[in-house]
Amino acid sequence: MSLKYAIMSLLAHGPLSGYELMKLFDGSVGYFWHATHPQIYKELARLESEGQVAHRAVEQRGRPTKKVYSLSEEGHHDLVAWLRLPARVRQFKDEMMVKTFCSGLVSDEDTCELLEQHRELHRARLQEYQELERFLRSGPITTNRLRRGPYLTLLRGIRYERDYMEWCEEAADIVRHRLDRPRGRSARPPSGRQARPRSTR
Amino acid sequence: MSLKYAIMSLLAHGPLSGYELMKLFDGSVGYFWHATHPQIYKELARLESEGQVAHRAVEQRGRPTKKVYSLSEEGHHDLVAWLRLPARVRQFKDEMMVKTFCSGLVSDEDTCELLEQHRELHRARLQEYQELERFLRSGPITTNRLRRGPYLTLLRGIRYERDYMEWCEEAADIVRHRLDRPRGRSARPPSGRQARPRSTR
């Protein structure tokens, strides 16, 4: 029952078409929600039949006409009521962790490659989000209260990607060096490794 | 198609009943996978009909007889083949982020309360995982290769909870102080407020 509010949350910041919603779920808000287009179009139709959103057709030159949806007053009211309810912690499903959990069944080389590949995915996303942050920072964040929320979630996205990336590095180090002592005492292994020279791969 | 491998991953580390699997998805591996019991029992039945797992009935004194499942050779083989495939990045759904995204629609007090509540949830989980880590650290991690995977995922869980908790604090600070300048220049507000001195960390 939350796709409803995910869509309405985006519409609360401005009118959008189904296609634009899809792009957002696929991009800038992709790190906290995802939905495919059949889901979105169906949900929009349902929300409209419930009176929570309304659309107007917008004709474009050289492009198909699109349906631009906005929140109705009722929708806005409903969204705010939901916002006041406590959030449930997410229960997520991370394939990478399942594979890591079983990494003892494959070679250390395979495990390191897996970690390296994943690190790259998160590094690329981190960069995207950081660029977005720089852009958002160019304007005032709290003057327009509506802009603060998206900024806060972006900070979360940046943290998440950075933290995941760092974990990939830490895990690969443990696998490579067969580190069997507590970290923290000496965060880095004794050998002169630094800056992760991937030349050796 | 991944609940299959999530279950098989746990079975790869030792035989388990459906109920025990449920407890794991609910507890120690809960931060990377979740499944409800109807799902688990159905999937186990399906996996058994496919020959990937097998069970034997284990009678207990004073407790109902349980079905303890183990991976078959075929199941082991299938799991390893899947492990070699690259992992897809997870597409997750975080209610908390949806609410944060729209926090401009509610009062700063409500937003701070939301963040504070969430911080507490993650703090509690962090503590659990850290205790688990201390326990795992008491034995050798890499001597038994099978134990390393679970240790690595636990490290990820700890990082995740800590990072989420820190974000809750950072976000609450921004909301409270209406911070409208880049962080990093001066992380702390000029005023002498310091309810949660993080200086000691």
Add this chain to the structure above:
DNA sequence: TGCTACATGTAAAATGTTACATGATTCG
């Protein structure tokens, strides 16, 4: 000319959740 982006949908299949159902034991 073929690929990508824009734009919207339907249908079927797979997954996941919630409610219903049962029954023994242990702890407070």
Add this chain to the structure above:
DNA sequence: CGAATCATGTAACATTTTACATGTAGCA
């Protein structure tokens, strides 16, 4: 005595994914 834990399931419902379906415009 009531609630929680152990233990396994079914049925109904909701959600999500994948495949099918269509058509225009711009770019290489």
